[in-house]
Amino acid sequence: NAGVMQNPRHLVRRRGQEARLRCSPMKGHSHVYWYRQLPEEGLKFMVYLQKENIIDESGMPKERFSAEFPKEGPSILRIQQVVRGDSAAYFCASSPEAEQFFGPGTRLTVL
Amino acid sequence: DQQVKQNSPSLSVQEGRISILNCDYTNSMFDYFLWYKKYPAEGPTFLISISSIKDKNEDGRFTVFLNKSAKHLSLHIVPSQPGDSAVYFCAASAGGSQGNLIFGKGTKLSVKP
Numbered sequence: 001n002a003g004v005m006q007n008p009r010h011l012v013r014r015r016g017q018e019a020r021l022r023c024s025p026m027k028g029h030s031h032v033y034w035y036r037q038l039p040e041e042g043l044k045f046m047v048y049l050q051k052e053n054i055i056d057e058s059g060m061p062k063e064r065f066s067a068e069f070p071k072e073g074p075s076i077l078r079i080q081q082v083v084r085g086d087s088a089a090y091f092c093a094s095s096p097e098a099e100q101f102f103g104p105g106t107r108l109t110v111l
Numbered sequence: 112d113q114q115v116k117q118n119s120p121s122l123s124v125q126e127g128r129i130s131i132l133n134c135d136y137t138n139s140m141f142d143y144f145l146w147y148k149k150y151p152a153e154g155p156t157f158l159i160s161i162s163s164i165k166d167k168n169e170d171g172r173f174t175v176f177l178n179k180s181a182k183h184l185s186l187h188i189v190p191s192q193p194g195d196s197a198v199y200f201c202a203a204s205a206g207g208s209q210g211n212l213i214f215g216k217g218t219k220l221s222v223k224p
Contacts, residue, residue, distance in 0.1 A: 033212075
């Protein structure tokens with residue numbers, strides 16, 4: 001059973017471009033979480049999704065950020081018009097019912 | 112407003128000795144606590160968890176203790192091994208095992224041979 005997959009592992013964007021981060025949960029997992037980690041900080045919760053539903057987006061910035069988890073395919077975290085402050089490691093986690101299992105992360109660098 | 116605090120940024124122990132990592136929290140609604148281990152350029156790896164109805168959970172070399180009155184939990188690793196060297200994150204949830212996690216800033220553990 002493959003673990004949580006995230007791609008790309010590294011993403012470089014210029015200010016104003018769009019960033020799309022993908023997360024494929026572990027097989028059989030229907031819960032997906034996105035977290036962001038800034039340098040020297042812990043992970044900060046962004047959004048919790050189940051298939052086709054956003055359950056909790058209390059950690060998501062109100063503008064430029066969106067997330068989806070369609071019926072088919074990976075979960076997508078989308079950041080529009082990126083700014084330098086968006087540079088961070090973005091981690092996705094999935095769970096069946098209990099503990100969350102994390103992917104390797106996508107490191108976003110905004111030039 | 113940091114709800115989960117790991118006050119020691121780093122800890123160094125000798126191989127074979129006990130490592131004790133500490134975590135304090137402020138939100139009395141937290142009912143589920145977890146420890147994760149993280150290597151550079153990798154995602155966090157789940158280690159052990161504890162529900163608020165318990166005060167101790169053990170899994171091999173890892174034991175987590177929860178003191179609800181003090182809002183404090185600790186992770187004990189014994190005996191410590193060089194491969195345990197990593198950053199350890201404490202996390203808490205107010206939604207049971209399915210809630211979103213609030214993480215501490217981590218403690219970097221170095222186990223010296």
